[in-house]
Amino acid sequence: MYELIITEKPQAAQKIAYALAEDKPIKRSIKGVPYYELKRKGKQIIVACAVGHLYGLDQKEGTKKWDFPIFDVEWQPTHETKKQADFTRKYLEAIKKLCKKASEFTVACDYDAEGSVIGANIIRFACKQKDAARMKFSTLTKEDLIEAYENKSKTLDWEQVRVGETRHYLDWFYGINYSRALTSSIKKAGAFKIMSTGRVQGPALKIIVDREKEIKDFKAKPFWQIQLLGKVKGEKIEAWHKENKFWEKEKADKIVERTKSSKEGKVESLEKKQFNNAPPIPFDLTTLQVEAYRCFGIQPRDTLAIAQDLYTGGFISYPRTSSQQLPPKIGYSKILSLLKKQEKYAGLCSELLKKQLRPNNGKKTDPAHPAIYPTGVIPNLGKKEMKIYDLIVRRFMATFAEPALRESAIININVNDEIFIAKGTRTIKRGWHVYYEPYLKLEEVELPSVNKGDTVKIEKINLLEKKTQPPKRYTPASIIRELEKRGLGTKATRAQIIDTLFQRGYIEGRSIKATELGIKTAEALEKYVPKIVDEELTRHFENEMEEIREGKKQEDIVLKEAKNEIIKIIEDFKKKEKEIGNELLEAHKETRDRRNNLGKCPLCDDGKLMIKKGKFGYFAACTNYPECKIAISLPNNAKIVASEKRCDICGYPMVKKILKRRKAQEFCLNPNCDSKKADDKAESEARDVADGKIEKICPKCGGKMVLRSSIYGRFFGCSNYPKCKHTEKLENNKNK
DSSP, rough: OOOEEEEHHHHHHHHHHHHOSSSEEEEETTTEEEEEEEEEETTTEEEEEEOOOEEEEEEEETTTTTTTSOOOOOOOOOOOOOOGGGGGGHHHHHHHHHHTTTEEEEEEEEESSSHHHHHHHIIISSSSOOOEOOOOOOOOHHHHHHHHTTTTTHHHHHHHHHHHHHHHHHHHHHHHHHHHHHHHHHHTTTTTOOOOOOOOHHHHHHHHHHHHHHHHOOOOOOEEEEEEEEETTEEEEEEETTOOOOOHHHHHHHHHHHHHTEEEEEEEEEEEEEEEEHHHHHHHHOHHHHHHHHOOOOHHHHHHHHHHHHHHSSSSSOOOOOOOOOOOOGGGHHHHHHHHHHHHHHHHHHHHHHHHOOOOOOOOOOSSSBBBBBBOOOOOOOHHHHHHHHHHHHHHHHHHHOEEEEEEEEEEETTEEEEEEEEEEEEOOOOHHHHHGOOOOOOOOOOOOOOTTTTEEEEEEEEEEEOOOOOOOOOHHHHHHHHHTTTTTTTTTTHHHHHHHHHSSSEEETTTOOOHHHHHHHHHHHHOGGGGGGGHHHHHHHHHHHHTTTTOHHHHHHHHHHHHHHHHHHHHHHHHHHHHHHHHHHHHHHHHHHHEEEEEETTTTTSSSEEEETTEEEEEEEETTTTOOEEEEOOOOSEEEEEEEEEETTTEEEEEEEEETOEEEESOOOOTOOOGOOOHHHHHHHHHHHHSSSSOOOOOTBBBEEEETTTTTEEEEEEETTTTEEEESSSSTOOO
């Protein structure tokens, strides 16, 4: 008999086993699934792992597949309900086998609502137990894991389990019923297309569509500004008329006429003010995602994935947190002393360790975890992972540093009784800037040192015509911040919700633009069933889930209320089902045609080149087929979209290849374009390899490299493909 500890992922199981073992743990496996045997204080322990959710909600047997509204659901093994989750089967079977001889059970999944549901479901359904002990930790360091084990609670964290369960039920009820309703409406309009929306997805789409409408409806209004360029005491100075924006050109013209002939002005007044620039607050997940996007352009979903890997590697604390506070119990001095062992942080940490350590904590808290912080464990990371790690480390250090001292200055310049104002701000004492320097975004404008009465030599007075600008489109980072501000979704789900909107074709672009399909979908829902996109209703249930966590509400009462709301909404929907379907179908066709249009056909010149799907995958063909028989195969392992550019060399359309978590690759559609050919030296090497005159060895597996070609051009690939996928570009391509 032994104690069975269940973790959320294999890497966490390994960390916990090595932390708790008195000697080295023994690694074993069941059909390739690892588990660990160890002893601690004479007790036999086995540490097993899941791979995220092993159980998910699905409708019960006997219910009709496309019925709606439907609420008859139950927890089922994910490998039975989702093809893509088949890999979870062996993990569930391994846990079922290991739990048979267990006398004690401990859940060591991530300490949040999702992790609590994962652990509770395994205990209830796989292990057939009513309860288990619970470990709580925020880092996977040995010290924290031992403390979490020694102080584990005797029962599961049922409040978090109930919150997580309620969220799963609500998301399933809303997502399935609304999505089936939309799909049914398209079907009633005479076509078939899987449509989707959800509890948070609908309101999120409406927010983006509303912004798109603001931009489309925006009418630019002209205004004028008057600029002064000159010198004072030999130094350049730029100033602007005190009125800033003139909405009537005649008024601005009069001031320019009055001042343009003036050769000099006088410093009428000088105002300087020093102020403290407070250190930044610690990272919660949203702030980290926003900052990573600003500094590196890393998508929020990728930032979360990288941060999760850093956590499971033991390098940072748990990233799915809403807290902006670092409690003293994490050991500020201990972490800084460990970070000091890394050369790049040594000097900075040494300075901080001389001070009384007190972080500049923010207002937001999280009942489960503190703000994100580095553990001090020395990492060995890839380039992108190192960027996120360095950002977290420097933010952590900066929160303990002194405020920076900055000075603002305002100089009023009198030119023929017209006042021009020069403004500047400079840093006097850097304080925390030293620690966060690579990621600072502060404008430094130092004005010349002047005194009242000094002469300003005027070089030019400019009248500049400008226009008001429309609201900016959301970025992947700013929309997440907007959702948080409005209380929609959770810290861990917001990035995924936006990603889903991209996948469904509702939005597009790095600067997020609502597609015609997205706009028409939001408009149709708002017109006929506004509650589907009503953020107030979504926020209401978010608040109720928080009350479940606090013990103020019961799960079944919240779910009953949600079911009643959905039934009423679906009843309204069915009354206008065909009208909704017609509008959605029209929008779908417009969006599909626009997305698949690659531009003018390069052969017949009066047809359009369109992306089509055939028996062997995607290809580009002319709308004038069969008169024009151009056909170009397209890669099936990536999304191909038009780039609205034409190749400078051959005139064919340019397209973009889009893969998840990779930068879009732009290339010419013409497989024979000269841009894909190498120069003489590379061409000669390619011929010699192809003819067998020289042998090129794969640096990864030792196999032979052979010459291959694709729509992107020719390249060297390993002959052991697909076992070895190493490739090399032909050097010195002409288009480089």
